[in-house]
Amino acid sequence: MNCTGLSQNAILDRLKESGCRITAPRKALVASLAESHTPQSVIELHAAANKRIGTPTDPEPVNLVTAYRFVNLLETQGLARRIDFAQGYARYEPTHPDDAHHHHHIVCDQCGKVEPFDDCDVDELSARIEARSGFVVMRHQLELYGKCADCSREP
Numbered sequence: 001m002n003c004t005g006l007s008q009n010a011i012l013d014r015l016k017e018s019g020c021r022i023t024a025p026r027k028a029l030v031a032s033l034a035e036s037h038t039p040q041s042v043i044e045l046h047a048a049a050n051k052r053i054g055t056p057t058d059p060e061p062v063n064l065v066t067a068y069r070f071v072n073l074l075e076t077q078g079l080a081r082r083i084d085f086a087q088g089y090a091r092y093e094p095t096h097p098d099d100a101h102h103h104h105h106i107v108c109d110q111c112g113k114v115e116p117f118d119d120c121d122v123d124e125l126s127a128r129i130e131a132r133s134g135f136v137v138m139r140h141q142l143e144l145y146g147k148c149a150d151c152s153r154e155p
Ligand SMILES: [Zn+2]
Pocket: 002, 003, 038, 039, 093, 103, 104, 105, 116
């Protein structure tokens, strides 16, 4: 189980369909997002995109403000999912095309390691809350926090 979702090409196609220009920095940011195995911050996506297309004469072709704006655009287009781990900044992963196969994350409070899991038990809880509250549950959000195996081992 990992955080992969829409492929690089699927995201680029959807952007083109909605009339967005595909520049080299945008392409590099999409590639970095699509290939990451855990949710990435914009700072990390920005660094990965620069590593991808930077040259000795222009090591930083992707502007950080551009990266923030573009990732925000991906989110509003439904191509990237924003996840808030309460770390002071958001993280992003590609949207999964099939919502029935959604997943959640467990996060290490000490080192920040993130692992996805997809055995989600929220349906039962939702049914109980619906019966009690009269609400219809449409979506849910769940992140677990703790100490990873490596951090637990340390004295
Ligand atoms: Zn994920």
